Amino acid sequence: MKNTHVTTTINGDPVEYLCDTRETMLDVLRDRLNLTGAKEGCGTGDCGACSITVDDRLVCSCLMLGVEAEGKKITTVEGMAEGENLHPLQKKFIEYAALQCGICTPGILVAAKSLLEKNPNPTEEEVRFWLAGNLCRCTGYDKIIRAVMDTAADMRGAS
Amino acid sequence: MALDDRKDTDFKFVGTRPDRPDGHDKVTGKARFGADAHAPGMLHGAIVRSPHAHARILRIDTTKAEALDGVKAVVTRADFAHGLSGEFGFVLENVMAGDKALYDGHAVAAIAASSALIARDAAKLVKVDYEILPHVTDVDAAMAESAPILNSSYADASVPEGLHPNVVRYHESGHGDVDAGFAKADLIIEDSFKTEATHQGYIEPHACLATLGSDGKGELWCTTQGHWIAQKTCAALVGIDTSQLRVTASEIGGGFGGKTTVFVEPVALALSRKANRPVKIVMNRSEVFRATGPTSSTSMDVKIGMTKDGTITAAQGTFRLQGGAFPGAPMEFSAMCAFAPYALDNVQQIGYDVISNRPKQAAYRAPGAPMASFAVESVIDELCKKLGLDPIEVRLKNASREGTKASYGPRFQRIGLVETLEAAKSHPHYSAPLKPGQGRGVSCGFWFNHGGETSVSLALSEDGTCQISVGTPDIGGSRASMALMAAEVLGIDYENFRVTVADTATLGYNDVSHGSRVTYASGLATIKAAKDAVNKLCKRAAAKWGIPEDAVYWEDGCAKPSGANAGNFDPIPLAEITKNMGSTGGPISGHFEATPEGAGVSFGTHIVDAEVDPETGKTAVVRYTVIQDAGKAIHPTYVEGQFQGGAAQGIGWALNEEYIYGEDGRLQNSIFLDYRVPVASDLPMIDTVIVEVPNPGHPYGVRGVGETGIVPPLAAIANAVSAAAGVRLRHLPMSPPRILRALKAQTRED
Numbered sequence: 022m023k024n025t026h027v028t029t030t031i032n033g034d035p036v037e038y039l040c041d042t043r044e045t046m047l048d049v050l051r052d053r054l055n056l057t058g059a060k061e062g063c064g065t066g067d068c069g070a071c072s073i074t075v076d077d078r079l080v081c082s083c084l085m086l087g088v089e090a091e092g093k094k095i096t097t098v099e100g101m102a103e104g105e106n107l108h109p110l111q112k113k114f115i116e117y118a119a120l121q122c123g124i125c126t127p128g129i130l131v132a133a134k135s136l137l138e139k140n141p142n143p144t145e146e147e148v149r150f151w152l153a154g155n156l157c158r159c160t161g162y163d164k165i166i167r168a169v170m171d172t173a174a175d176m177r178g179a180s
Numbered sequence: 181m182a183l184d185d186r187k188d189t190d191f192k193f194v195g196t197r198p199d200r201p202d203g204h205d206k207v208t209g210k211a212r213f214g215a216d217a218h219a220p221g222m223l224h225g226a227i228v229r230s231p232h233a234h235a236r237i238l239r240i241d242t243t244k245a246e247a248l249d250g251v252k253a254v255v256t257r258a259d260f261a262h263g264l265s266g267e268f269g270f271v272l273e274n275v276m277a278g279d280k281a282l283y284d285g286h287a288v289a290a291i292a293a294s295s296a297l298i299a300r301d302a303a304k305l306v307k308v309d310y311e312i313l314p315h316v317t318d319v320d321a322a323m324a325e326s327a328p329i330l331n332s333s334y335a336d337a338s339v340p341e342g343l344h345p346n347v348v349r350y351h352e353s354g355h356g357d358v359d360a361g362f363a364k365a366d367l368i369i370e371d372s373f374k375t376e377a378t379h380q381g382y383i384e385p386h387a388c389l390a391t392l393g394s395d396g397k398g399e400l401w402c403t404t405q406g407h408w409i410a411q412k413t414c415a416a417l418v419g420i421d422t423s424q425l426r427v428t429a430s431e432i433g434g435g436f437g438g439k440t441t442v443f444v445e446p447v448a449l450a451l452s453r454k455a456n457r458p459v460k461i462v463m464n465r466s467e468v469f470r471a472t473g474p475t476s477s478t479s480m481d482v483k484i485g486m487t488k489d490g491t492i493t494a495a496q497g498t499f500r501l502q503g504g505a506f507p508g509a510p511m512e513f514s515a516m517c518a519f520a521p522y523a524l525d526n527v528q529q530i531g532y533d534v535i536s537n538r539p540k541q542a543a544y545r546a547p548g549a550p551m552a553s554f555a556v557e558s559v560i561d562e563l564c565k566k567l568g569l570d571p572i573e574v575r576l577k578n579a580s581r582e583g584t585k586a587s588y589g590p591r592f593q594r595i596g597l598v599e600t601l602e603a604a605k606s607h608p609h610y611s612a613p614l615k616p617g618q619g620r621g622v623s624c625g626f627w628f629n630h631g632g633e634t635s636v637s638l639a640l641s642e643d644g645t646c647q648i649s650v651g652t653p654d655i656g657g658s659r660a661s662m663a664l665m666a667a668e669v670l671g672i673d674y675e676n677f678r679v680t681v682a683d684t685a686t687l688g689y690n691d692v693s694h695g696s697r698v699t700y701a702s703g704l705a706t707i708k709a710a711k712d713a714v715n716k717l718c719k720r721a722a723a724k725w726g727i728p729e730d731a732v733y734w735e736d737g738c739a740k741p742s743g744a745n746a747g748n749f750d751p752i753p754l755a756e757i758t759k760n761m762g763s764t765g766g767p768i769s770g771h772f773e774a775t776p777e778g779a780g781v782s783f784g785t786h787i788v789d790a791e792v793d794p795e796t797g798k799t800a801v802v803r804y805t806v807i808q809d810a811g812k813a814i815h816p817t818y819v820e821g822q823f824q825g826g827a828a829q830g831i832g833w834a835l836n837e838e839y840i841y842g843e844d845g846r847l848q849n850s851i852f853l854d855y856r857v858p859v860a861s862d863l864p865m866i867d868t869v870i871v872e873v874p875n876p877g878h879p880y881g882v883r884g885v886g887e888t889g890i891v892p893p894l895a896a897i898a899n900a901v902s903a904a905a906g907v908r909l910r911h912l913p914m915s916p917p918r919i920l921r922a923l924k925a926q927t928r929e930d
Binding site: 052063121124127148156 | 197199200202203204206207208209210211212213215216218296297380381382383384385431432433434435436462464465655656657817818820821824825827828829851852853857858859860861862863865866
């Protein structure tokens with residue numbers, strides 16, 4: 022068993038690690054780097070609970086190998102808040118009860134943030150289709166969609 | 181313990197919508213779920229599973245696996261307790277097969293190794309010799325004379341003679357004379373229905389971290405709806421004393437009934453004992469589908485008679501449920517819930533619990549009720565159509581009310597079914613125009629709700645804040661609700677509370693977070709524990725003032741003298757009393773332990789508009805409204821969340837979700853790509869109406885709200901599809917191929 026050395030950037034910090042070539046990025050984040058915010062719900066890219074961004078692109082970290090992070094810029098849910106200040110999406114998710122059990126929440130927040138960076142004024146349909154890769158079994162999505170739409174409106178107002 | 185111990189309904193905190201205490205950790209990724217725990221020296225476990233639906237295990241050869249570098253322990257059935265019977269026996273047989281593998285995915289051995297990769301590699305090196313046996317996975321086929329026998333000793337005394345040994349339990353209930361009732365009907369409809377098995381579909385797979393020493397002392401961290409049931413079950417399965425196993429519940433990533441039992445936990449404990457190291461096991465999604473959950477699949481016959489004015493004269497139902505390879509399919513709940521919304525003079529219901537080569541069924545949100553409701557409410561819809569009657573008027577005409585003798589026996593206390601139907605009738609949704617190609621469906625639903633063993637402890641701090649320990653894992657915001665109820669009693673703000681789900685060493689036994697019981701039972705216990713603390717606070721004030729204890733009362737967070745005779749003293753706020761509590765008699769806390777039995781039953785009415793694409797057979801839900809009696813909504817936003825979540829799961833059950841078994845008895849769709857739960861783009865917004873008809877069995881009138889919401893959607897959507905496309909679907913899910921077949925059959929008939 023020979024491990025590979027990887028140098029990357031995670032949430033703005035330079036990070037180095039060794040990993041087996043079979044390990045997914047999600048395995049590396051969770052088991053080697055103790056960043057357990059991203060969750061494994063399926064391991065097949067169907068549930069989105071492990072969503073991260075890689076060079077600003079939304080990715081299921083269970084479908085990416087740990088060695089593929091070499092030279093990339095990774096962000097996870099742990100990088101969303103700035104210091105003690107929560108991201109507007111994080112605040113709104115609490116306010117709107119857009120989470121019940123919370124296991125899908127990190128992935129949905131990362132995905133929603135990625136949507137708003139690309140499209141600050143999404144329609145309900147656009148939000149629903151963008152988040153179609155993030156399963157939530159508790160909420161029926163109603164409060165999640167409302168929280169994302171309302172955050173978008175707030176952020177447009179603030180900028 | 182009754183409603184009348186609080187006369188006013190003018191709440192200060194109950195009914196408000198503060199932020200949940202676990203919100204911050206859950207949006208930042210800090211919340212620790214089952215798979216998020218690590219321990220020094222931890223090993224990783226992997227489980228070897230049967231690829232066969234039914235096979236005798238001839239030999240398990242673990243030598244190659246054990247020889248792999250990094251492998252520290254291998255366990256098989258021999259490493260667990262012997263001689264268990266009853267439910268513990270079934271659970272052990274389910275978590276680790278004995279002589280036979282009983283379904284595709286049944287665990288037969290397990291490995292602990294220094295990394296997850298090595299454990300998985302080693303699992304592939306375990307060689308199991310099987311003698312493949314004939315299998316059966318369909319409920320009707322499992323009851324047929326020619327069906328293979330899974331276990332000839334499982335049937336209990338309730339089963340009538342002459343039935344196949346796969347029928348393991350039988351239920352019959354009802355009242356009146358159904359034959360006489362049918363004779364009075366102007367129209368009788370009798371139909372047969374089937375529903376396929378669905379999975380609870382929680383996004384968090386089962387996960388645990390276990391430590392067990394040869395001294396018989398253990399620690400277990402796991403994702404569970406009930407850590408005391410996990411404690412006693414695991415202790416029995418690995419043969420240690422219950423109190424020597426301390427179990428801590430992680431944050432739980434959804435359960436819906438599926439995390440009310442154990443799967444990997446006893447296996448991790450057995451591996452840990454053998455390796456003398458902590459062992460973590462995390463299931464992958466395919467293991468979750470193949471070996472945990474699911475619901476029963478069903479085969480049902482329903483016959484209902486009605487007069488021209490819409491009065492139901494008699495109702496009869498037969499509910500056959502397969503619950504996998506072990507007894508326990510909730511057929512009695514199907515039978516008892518089926519006709520509960522209606523006041524019937526003549527009703528009879530029969531249930532069969534059937535075993536088959538599938539995973540052991542687990543509870544799923546109102547277990548057994550949604551399927552029965554699908555069959556009954558579909559037949560009522562057909563009767564309304566044929567007689568030209570409005571479906572809400574007919575339901576109102578026959579609705580169960582206070583005093584009605586329920587179809588399952590007792591007389592209803594105060595209930596809110598009529599109120600939900602009236603709210604549905606006057607809701608703008610019910611009168612909104614439909615577009616061409618759309619249809620509207622309505623259905624009622626019922627669930628019992630549950631009390632269960634409950635212990636709560638509450639302790640005041642010197643600064644006047646309060647910590648509450650509850651034993652019911654928080655699956656929908658219950659920590660916020662507990663704080664609101666305690667705030668109401670103590671008269672101090674919500675922000676002063678910290679609510680913790682305590683471990684098994686901290687509190688007495690608590691039943692599982694199931695049966696929609698948490699806000700009811702833990703809520704009741706929290707109120708009682710807070711009142712216990714209030715009594716002690718009043719006592720301290722009485723001592724200070726030198727007046728009798730009963731001359732002091734509690735109001736707005738202060739002890740006050742009760743009237744002029746008691747004396748003229750300034751009120752003492754809570755924080756003033758706690759500040760000096762160490763020197764005035766010691767720490768002040770409140771406790772309550774009981775098994776409350778006043779869980780009020782719950783009814784709901786759903787309205788749904790659906791649109792069917794005649795070319796693809798795909799059904800779109802275009803509008804949805806949930807109306808349900810919550811008794812009293814402690815945190816209305818979280819009540820809405822329960823309604824919406826129940827509806828969404830019901831929509832999945834109605835339209836997409838199903839376990840698909842091949843001829844070989846193997847599950848064909850064990851990942852989320854193939855077992856498709858509703859995604860955001862499948863659903864509309866889900867409107868909610870909270871009806872509040874107080875439950876006489878709770879101090880604030882609370883009824884559980886978690887489960888009823890999944891009962892009406894199956895029939896409501898089937899009724900909407902029938903109205904939209906002119907075809908009656910009697911087999912769930914109403915997936916595009918089934919709808920297309922129904923449309924084609926209808927064309928041929930025309």
